[in-house]
Amino acid sequence: MSDQDDINLDTGDSGDGGGKKGSGLFPQLLKWVAIVLGALIFIVTVVVITVNIISGSGKNQTSIPSSEEYVGVREVLQWYQAVGTIQTRTSDPIPASVLVDIALGYTFDDKATPTELTSRLVELKDFLRSYFNRKTVNELRNEEKVKIEIRNYINDNILSKTKIKDVRFTRYEIVEQ
Known part of the structure; x- marks a missing residue:
């Protein structure tokens, strides 16, 4: 086969x-x-x-990327700048002149905070003027501490319904004699 x-x-x-x-x-x-x-x-x-x-x-x-490094590093804020220029003298024996323009940061889509800030504008200006008037030049040299103190005071004593997130200076001049 x-x-x-x-x-x-x-x-x-x-x-x-x-x-x-x-x-x-x-x-x-x-x-x-x-x-x-x-x-x-x-x-x-x-x-x-x-x-x-x-x-x-x-x-x-x-x-939008949402890694832990990106989130929380910098929040986008809106800025309230209607306070204007604060001009006063320090409490030193030989007083220095202080010129400050302040911007107050609040949450981006918050509509209540700018309304409350506007309604309390006189209190804000009075507090800021007296705050810088009570400080010495050496105390005012530490800008970060000054920003934190201002933010905390405004949140605790001036604003009642809302809070600001940040304080920035658009002009911060200390002129010594």
Whole structure:
């Protein structure tokens, strides 16, 4: 028996087996098409689910970065600058002149804080004038401490419903004689 007797591709006269070989090709082809389609559907499903999980459940890719280093470093504030220039003298034996323009920072979309600051503008100016009048030149040299003291006093004693977040000087001059 030779190898050619087992594989008879040219003729289909081997009896009843010849008809089954030709008809067996179509089910085999369907089986492989089904396997490929199933694998393709599985792969696409896994990729879509993975991308949604990684990107944050389908959120927009142009979102603002939210790393811990970025968040909380600097909050965007609005500034209230209607206080104007405060001009006074220090409490030193030889008084120095102090010229200050102050900006009070509050939360960006807050509408109540500027309204309350405007309604208490006379109290703010009086406090700031007397604050700088009570200080010496050496005390006023530490700007950060001065800013913190002013912010805390305004929040605790002048404002009742709202709070300011920051105090900045747009002009801070101490002129000694």
